[in-house]
Structure formats: C-alpha cells, structure tokens
Amino acid sequence: MVVLAACGGGTGQTGAESTGSATPDQGAAPTASPTASPTAMTGPAPTDSSTYLPRPEPELTLPATRLGTLERVSGVVGAGVEHNCRLLTPDRGGNALLLLVENPRVVPGTRVTVEGYRQEGVATTCQQGVPFTVLKVSDISPATPTN
Known part of the structure; x- marks a missing residue:
C-alpha cells in the first residue's frame, strides 16, 4: 500500500514558486486545515516520532526457496x-539429513520418524548433511545398538 500526502493551497505551484514568503523553519501555518488533529487520536499514547505518520502494512514475502516434496x-x-547440529542417518540409506527442528527429544542416539522437506542449497553453520x-x-x- 502506498500513501501520498501533501500540504498546500492546491494551486499546483511548488514551494519555490509559491507566493508565500514563509519558510518551513519560520513556523508558517498551513493554508488548509487538517481533517483530524493529533489530540483527537484514540488508543495508546505515542511512543516514537513516527506516531503521526501512517504505518506501512507488512509486505508478504515468498520463501527464498520453494518448499520441497513432503517426505x-x-x-x-x-x-x-558443530554444536547443536543433529544429523539423521536414514534407514533406507542415502545422504545424511541435517534436522532443522526445535524438539528437545530429538537428540543423538534416538531413533525417529520425521516428516518434512529437503531444502537444497540452503547455507547452514553445520557444514554437513x-x-x-x-x-x-x-x-x-x-x-x-548394532553388533
């Protein structure tokens, strides 16, 4: 969403062409009255200097990589x-999988079944899998244990 706002008398003149002699640092009064005053605002008290400016809506972003096939x-x-890097050695063989999961029960030495997707080409600090x-x-x- 893009919001544009302007102040002026609507004559189509720029600040340099304006007939008024006041400059912004002289505290000139605007030629048009605002539709709402800052004191008419409802809600919590202002906490920063951008309170009177419209807040932009967050933009939706797409994942950097497309989600893979569910496995x-x-x-x-x-x-x-590396510390806190957990690798899953699949029963069916193949490359080790670096588990990106926040589950305290998934620790080295456990057998698990997981569902998720591969993220090829993603950089990690784990250096493997x-x-x-x-x-x-x-x-x-x-x-x-295997004997």
Whole structure:
C-alpha cells in the first residue's frame, strides 16, 4: 500500500514558486486545515516520532526457496561436527539429513520418524548433511545398538 500526502493551497505551484514568503523553519501555518488533529487520536499514547505518520502494512514475502516434496524418513539421529547440529542417518540409506527442528527429544542416539522437506542449497553453520525442515516428529525411541 502506498500513501501520498501533501500540504498546500492546491494551486499546483511548488514551494519555490509559491507566493508565500514563509519558510518551513519560520513556523508558517498551513493554508488548509487538517481533517483530524493529533489530540483527537484514540488508543495508546505515542511512543516514537513516527506516531503521526501512517504505518506501512507488512509486505508478504515468498520463501527464498520453494518448499520441497513432503517426505517421511526414519533413522537414527547423530551429532554433527558443530554444536547443536543433529544429523539423521536414514534407514533406507542415502545422504545424511541435517534436522532443522526445535524438539528437545530429538537428540543423538534416538531413533525417529520425521516428516518434512529437503531444502537444497540452503547455507547452514553445520557444514554437513542436506538441510531438512521437520514439520512433524513421531516414533521417538532409543536407538538399538548394532553388533
């Protein structure tokens, strides 16, 4: 949304062509009265200098990358080389998945089934694994040791 506002008498003249001799720092009164005064505002008290300006509506942004295909993957969670990086080694084989999830139960040494999507080409600080945004975690259990 774009809002434009202007002050003046509506003569079509710019400030340099105006016949008035007052400059903005001389405190000249506007030639047209405003439709609402600042004292007529309702709501909380002003907290910053932009109170009397319209607030822009936030713009909708699209994800940087398109969401991938929804997948369900089971495997064992392991620790990455960096702190708080969790890698899922899929039971079916393939590349390790870097789990992007905020779940305190998904820790190294657990077997999990996760649903989510891959985010190829996304930079992370974990340095390993394909980033995998987790939408749902299920079937959390301790991993069974392999002999």
